[in-house]
Amino acid sequence: MRVLFLFVSLIFIQNLIAQDNLLSKQEAIDKVLQNNFGVKIAQNNVAIAENNKSLLNSNFLPSITGSAGANYQRDDSTFEFPGQFLFDQETGEVLLDDAGNPVPRPDTNLYKAEAQRYNARVTVDYLLFDGLGRIFDLKRLKEEYNLSELQARETVETSIVQLFSIYYEVARISENIDVLAETYANTQERLDRAEYAFEYGQNNKLDVLNAEVDLVNDSISLMTERQLIKNTLRDLNVVMNTDLESTFKVDTTVVFIDPIDLDTFFKDAEENNVSLLQAKTNMSINDYTLKSAKSVFLPTVGLSGFYGWNLNQNAPGAFFPGVNVNNTRNFGLGATLTWNIFDGGRGITQVKNAKILLDSQDLAQQQLLQQVRRDISNARGNYENSLRVYRLQEQNVITASDNFERSNERYKLGQITSVELRQAQINLLNAETSKNQAKYTAKLAELQYLQQVGQLLNVPF
Template sequence: MRSIFFTLPCFLLLLGTPGQAQEPLLTKDEAIALVLESNLGIKVAQNTRKIDENNANILNSGYLPTVTGNAGGSIDVQNTEGQLASGDSRRADGAETRRYNASVSVNYTLFDGLGRYYNYKSFKERSQQSELEVRQTIENTILQLFTVYYEASRLTENTKNLEQALEISKQRLRRARYQFEYGQNTGLDVLNAEVDINTDSINLLNSRQLLRNTMRDLNLILNRELSEVFVTDTTVNFVPGLQMENMHNEAKENNVRIKINEKGMNINKLNIKAARSAFLPTIGLTGTYGWNESNNNSPLAFLIQNTATGVTGAVNLTWNLFDGGRAITGIKNVKIGYENQELLMKQVEQEVERDIRNAWDSYTNTLYVLEVQKKNLQTNQNNFNRTDERYKLGQVTSIEFRQAQLNLLNAELAESQAKYNAKLAELQMLQISGQLLNVDF
């Protein structure tokens, strides 16, 4: 019967301190550089910005003239018969006439009611808005990156704490076995120790699995091979000197959502002005250089060959006095669009106001919780050290020792969780205030 106390599943023995090759450290700066270079969402946003930059180019403004080249040729074969003034008649069968022409035309709009001017400015505003959208994508991606990065760091710390807990449980089992061998306790202490080792081993296995899954999530954000192995930095540094008033003012000035909506309002203003150009005339210039040649082998033709070249120019004015009301309807619609943009702007400002206040409260609360958990961890560490000494002297039971061990483990996990919660709350507040890209991580 005694042999059952000395048997453990093989997989539990392997959970001690596994021999693994040293994995490379993925620093925060390296993670940021990788995500800016390789993240697919950021690349899509940057390509969209390039499209808007192309649209804002002078080549898409309507300010440049258009040049058109035309060329053509024809062959005409006819049977003709004619009578001369002398009374003689002549007949030509299969008389062939060849005609050739070529021309180059230039068209330029001098004035179109300022429509192209406001459209060009609207393209410029849209290009700047697109840059802000890229910044928004980068901010969201970096926040997502560090949410996963710090989760990997937290799980790394948890795994180490669980490994230490398992090692403590193994030492306790060895002590219980020796005491049982020398008749100092019953087999119940050995059984309890084995049960606790099973529990610690399962917790460790689950933590390692969660860590591997999180590493794959991080590789996905970085657009790397999912099987890439690395370790994350568990050091957390907080930005010093943050104040609510400053964060509130920064949010009003630099929040990317507010900036994007400001550009949207500017675009709608320009759209109203561009729509009004429909009530004004359009003045344009046209110029053409042409060449024409005709060859006729008919004996009845007055000219056998005729060649002409020349330049023509014209100024034209077009004024659409009434288009059935489409221009009026268009102006009304763009004005409504501007009103909607104003309402959306007010909504965004209120949401940002709420978000920055909530983020500040969350940030200060998590910092307070972190300080409490640090003190709690120290208290539980001291309690476990004293309990461990008394357990070795036989002054406390194995149940009391296990409770002190669990209290310490829970305190370590809670302190780690509080640390990363506080850092993520800080990053969320910095994003809302528009300062996320201006701080060290």
């Protein structure tokens, strides 16, 4: 009895400690939305699509180009005048030296002759009309943004289903551990009773040995399940992207959706299923792609304008000794009309291919509709069947529990053997673990059904 008391006390203390570290369902969802890598990547894709659909990426705004330049030049030059002579400024006659020879014109040196050139220019180009292509491109980009949001929603839904498939597995193992601990305690009590009876000569050693063997088996099952929950907790931490060695208890409460709500969800499933919504968005994207391709048959009109400034400061030369400064400002406006009357057939081919792609998308959507209808019906059937199995397992636990209690009383009175009591105990253990399995299987089937009808993010967990 002392061993039994210590074991039960240990279980009670562990439960008290774990209650302070309970991970609720909503907290688990919040961790997935904040930390899960797949969800983060999907959110980044939405951000990229949001940038792409903005006016800055639409080609509706003008382009403005600015340019400027500066140039500096310095020259040291010597100008020679071979065969030229000096003239008298008054008479115009050639000057003679003392020997009567003409005086040659001396060389001219130009030292540190500097020149500067500066310019600046602003050019504005605006596409006034491009055959309506950019209008449909902008609409296509907005639909691509909607598609990225739907893809992110699908990632979130898939991550939540993955989360709860592991979360409920932890819950199932936790309840199994409680069942195994109770089974261990009952076996320990039977062993104590058999030892007392053997000491007082009321039975033989066989009952003691049978109880010891059963106690070892129960201990092994309990140890195995405890190791299993450690491994499963690590799986849960991976999904939530938290510390792998974090330990906590999970909420084992399961509440099923009202059947009336499930019927309502079923009626509106095709309007809310995320796969069908993505298919419809892809249809819109391909439709805008086709309309944009047709813009090749229309002309384009563009406007342009510029404003420029130039400053040239030339160095003095041999014939122009003064500094020459030229300051110029200019501007201009222009318009162009371009019509690609025939581009060799490439535009026609693109339009034809766009029509074929649109038709293929329509066929794919019809195929997907059939598959989604099948998946919704299967998911609903699986859920309803799993729920019925769970209800039957609940009743089976009641029956097995009553059978064990009666068998235990009869064993105390010596009316049945320890083997028969052990069989009743195993039946109860199997019934309780099967009920736990059925409960979480039904709940996961419900979540999968809610995902198919597009209501997974709109219901409490």
